[in-house]
Amino acid sequence: MKLILGLGNPGKEYAKTRHNAGFWVVDKLADDCGAVWENDKRCESKIAKCRMGRQSVMLVKPQTYMNESGRALALLAGYYKLDAADALVVQDEMDLPPGSLALAYGGRAAGHNGLADIQQHFKNQDIQRLRLGIGKPERSSERKDWVLAKPSAADAQALETAVDFAAQAAADWVKDGIEASMNKWNRLKKQPEKQQNPNSQQQS
Secondary structure, eight states: OEEEEEOOOOSGGGTTSGGGHHHHHHHHHHHHHTOOOEEEGGGTEEEEEEEETTEEEEEEEESSOGGGHHHHHHHHHHHHTOOGGGEEEEEEETTSOTTOEEEEESOOOTTOHHHHHHHHHSTTOOOEEEEEEOOOOSSGGGHHHHHTSOOOHHHHHHHHHHHHHHHHHHHHHHHHOHHHHHHHHGGGOSOGGGOOOHHHHHHO
């Protein structure tokens, strides 16, 4: 089984904020495969199970709030007998322009509290990540307000398109693994208007 965990905060007040980009991607994946979200109180998460090709996949939205995302992932990994190699964490990323995306294997949390908590729970294990760009404010002191605010209309449009691409990248990770997916998708981490679907490019 593979696990795709979107980072975000539960509750309507956070639903459209930048910090919930990870939730948007797993919601898109659930819609694409007709999966239904269920509460898993044991693992403090909402989960939706589906199949992608021959692979069983569990989509996850932790209900612990962002700063304790690692606890939810640890509970899931323990109950379902999974390790870090079976999981892809989908996160918002201030160091990428709004609407761009990139896959990563390992690396620092770079101030992302949800990822930092996951790394705390999974010491000495490289975390596989799908990073969805949300841009950043001019002043570092404004970063907390930035991630908890709704994106501008232009950024929201770029992010909506990028969520579709991110869902495809996550599906590729399930099928092909992290290295092949990085090679395919990371060349597209430019400004959102320059992004194209690599599947479309290959068919042309």
